[in-house]
Amino acid sequence: MPATHHVFRAQLTSARRREGFIFFLFGAATYFVLLCGAVVIGTIVVRGAGTVFQARAPFINTTFFTEAPESLHVFQYQGRKMELGDAAFRTFEAAHPDVAKGKSDSYVYSAGGIFPCIVGTVLLVVGSMAIALTLGVCAAIYLNEYARDGTFIRFVRLAILNLAGVPSIVFGLFGFGIFVIFFGWNVSLLAGWFTLAFMVLPVIITASEESLKAVPKGFREGSLALGATKWQTIIKNVLPYALPGILTSSILGIARVAGETAPIMFTAAYVVRDKLPWQVDKFSDFFFQGVMALPYHIYVVSSKIPQNEYTERVQYGTAFVFLLIVALIATASIVLRNRLRNRYKW
C-alpha cells in the first residue's frame, strides 16, 4: 500500500463500477452475436464438408459441382452395400441383371450434384443486379441531382423506404401477378430478374443517393464553373466518385438476391430441370426459361422430399456451396470497389 495519499488516487466509486458492468454487457452482446454466427456457419461447414470434399484426390467432390441432381439407389449386392446414382445404377443393372431381384431403395435428389442450381443462382444474381443497379442509380441521380426537394419528392423517398420493409414473399406474389401472368413471361429468368431487382431496389436507391450526397459540393461547382453541363458534371465528376459507395450497397444486395427463396419460387425457379440454361433453341428463349436455384433447391431437399441420412448430405452440401458462392461474388465486388476507391481518392 503506497504511503502517499494524493488527490488523483484511483478509487472504486459506484460510477466506475457501473461503467465496468455496462462495458461487460456490451461486450457480451457483441460476442454472443459473433458466437451465433460462428455456430451457424460452423455447422454448415462441418456437416457440408463431407459432401463437398472427399478423402481421395482431387479432394473436392467434383461430381457435386458439375452434375445435375439424380436419384440415389441404395441396395445390397453380393453382401456389399452399394450407393449409386441414377445413371450409374442403370449401367450397373444392365451389367448385372441379377440386381433387379434384390431390394433397392431410391432416394430422390440425393445423388449427382447441384451444377444447374449454381448456374441458375449466378444468372439470377447477375441479371437482377444489372437491372437493379441501372434503375437504382438512375433513380438516385434523379432524386439527388435533378429533382427539386418538395412534398412530392419527400413522399417518393418515403415510399422507397417503405418498399424496403415489404416482405419478400409479397414481392414474389407481385412478380407472379405482373410478370408471370399479366406480361405472360411465365416462370422465367426475366420474371425472376425483375422481381428480385424490385426487391433490392429500395436499398440500392437509398444507398446510391447517400453515396452521391457524400461527393463534395466543390467537385460539382468546380465542374459547372468550367462550363460543364449538369449531365457532364454528373457523369464525369460525380458518379465516378460515388461508385465505390454504390458498389458497397450492391454487395449487400447481392447477398439478398442470391439468398431469397420466396421471390423466385413463383417467378423463376424450377424444382428440377434437365436442360442447362444455354441449351436453348433460339436466343430469345434464354430469357423465358425457368432455372434451378440454390436457395430453392435447399428448400426442396429439406422440406419437399422424405428426410433421411442421404438427403441430409445434399442439404448441408448445398448450403455450404451456397455460402461459398455468395462469398465469392461478394469478394469480387469488394475487390472491384477497392480498386475504384484507390483510383478516386479524395
Place this chain on the structure above:
Amino acid sequence: MVITAPILMDTLPSAPTIRPATAPAPAATAPAGQAAPAAETLIDIDHVDFFYGQSQALHDVSLQIEDKKVTAFIGPSGCGKSTLLRCLNRMNDLIDGTRVAKGSIKIRGVDIHQADVDVIELRKRVGMVFQKSNPFPKSIYENITFGLRLQGVTNKARLDEVVEKSLRGAALWDEVKDRLNASGLGLSGGQQQRLCIARAIAVEPEVILMDEPCSALDPVATAKVEELIQELRTRFTIVIVTHNMQQAARCSDKTAFFYMGKLIEYADTRNIFTNPANAQTEAYVSGRFG
C-alpha cells in the same frame, strides 16, 4: 518563372498597383455606386436586388467592374459580397429559391439573365476559383484539361500545350512539371489553389471570379496567390472577394465595401483605404467593426 519579392508584409496605405494608374481617380467623395463609368466597363451591375427565398441578400446594388483590372469586394460576413460574386456567373442558379428580383447584370452589354443566354457559355467566359480549393480527384493533367475536354478538344499536342501554358500562368509549372500524372490532391493547400486557378485560366475566360481564394492558406501560400493575381491582371479581369483587408489593399485596383447587403462605397482602392468617403467604410477598414 521568376516570382517577384513577396508583398506580404505590405501595410495598408501602400499602392496596390504595379503599373501606373490609367484612368483618373474618381473624386474621393463620390457617392456609393457612382464610380465613373468608363469606356472600359466590362460588367455593369445595375440596381440589383437579390433574394434567397424570402430573405433579401442584396439591396439595390449598382457598380461597374472595369476591364483588365482587379476589383475587390470587402465587408463583414453575410454582407452579400459572395452572393454578388456568384451572381456574375450565375452560380446562384444552383441554389433553389434564389432570384434576381430587380435590376440587371450586363457583361459586355448583354444581360446575363436574358432568356437566350446559355449559362454554359457564360461560365466558360466567367471562370471561378472557390474558397475551398477543389481540385478534382484526378491527375494534375486531367484537372487542367477538364474544361477543354468538355469542349471536345482531344488533340494531345494542343492539350499538352494548354497544360504547360496554364500551369506556367498559375506559377505552378516548375513545381509540378515532373508529376503531371500525380493526383491533384497530393499537392499542398497553396499549390491546390493555384492548380484551381490554372484550371480556370485553361479555358481562356475573360473574367476570373475569386471567392476568398486565400482564406484557407498560410501566409506564404497567400503571398504566392497574390503575386499570381498581379501577373494575371494583364490578361484577365479579376473580381476577388476577401475578408482580408490588407489583401484587398495589396492586390486590387478598385474596392467595393458592402454592409448588410448594400454597397456602401465603391472607389479606387487607395481612396477606400486612405480616404474613405463614408463613415462606415472608415470604421470597417480601420478595424473598428466587422
